[in-house]
Amino acid sequence: MVEAAVGLFVRHGVNGTSLQMLADEIGVTKAAVYYHFQNKEDLIEAVVTPQLRRLATVVEAAEKQRRRADQVDTVLLGIIDLLIDNRDLLFAFQFDPAIRRHMETRPDMLDLAQRVGMLLSGPDPHLHTLMIGLVTSHGLVSAAASPFLAHLDDAELRHGLYAIARRILRIKTPVPAAQHRIPASPAES
């Protein structure tokens, strides 16, 4: 049911999707949908939660690294993979006020955003370092959803975003030979 909701969000936007449309899409009654989701907010929560769990996995893996360089690489590659695996959804989410409200009021999202900032900027960052982390993370999300880059395949976009993030953060070590992906959590339903 969550996968069907993702498909509707991608095709019609969050605002253009109703619980009735979800019932029609999967061929059940509206009552069956209401059994799981009382309203649109519940549906948004169900779609966002698995992505935040995946982000939490990335952040935890990065925090376990002992070297600063490995912390930054792990969080960058994990976030870029997360963005790339959700290019369509990202586009639907990026400008939606309901998604924004949902994200801004979720304590787990605020906690993860702060931990990503700490990983990118280091502990006790100066204002300048904090701003660099903000520009990097916002820039990656916007670029991944940019119509100007929609023609790139996933590998090209991944490579480009990673190279640019390292450039902004002034990471001079060579690109790791094995950029192993952190596997996505099994789909929730």
Place this chain on the structure above:
Amino acid sequence: MVEAAVGLFVRHGVNGTSLQMLADEIGVTKAAVYYHFQNKEDLIEAVVTPQLRRLATVVEAAEKQRRRADQVDTVLLGIIDLLIDNRDLLFAFQFDPAIRRHMETRPDMLDLAQRVGMLLSGPDPHLHTLMIGLVTSHGLVSAAASPFLAHLDDAELRHGLYAIARRILRIKTPVPAAQHRIPASPAES
């Protein structure tokens, strides 16, 4: 009337503002408002147009520079000033779908976006250079509207954004001594 509309957009969001509210705000009848604006879209256009005129002035001034470094500095400083003079409005605009639709369908906006890209990335950019320009421009807009930086005063935010943009673009020349501002166009009404 446009200034009153800007104030309503800032306080209530674009979606939360109606023509009736504009009439109440300036103490005229709804008919008087309708004389100028048929609908919300007209109101958005009236608010956005002076900002795009100012962006056009910045882009033209940058294009007239003969040295590449001066072109980049002129467009960066002009855009950063434009963002900083509209911090409140930017916050109201950033996630609004009506604003996004309006921007995406305005030929003058598309033209200006391409010219800013050319100024930042140079003519015939490689993909990597194009992506750097995109991350820079999106990153500046998002950072200027970030709640994490809302406590900075205008001068601090301006200095920080300019330093970071130069860092991303790898500009190594010293910061120009006189960062003279390109004056905003006189307010439209």
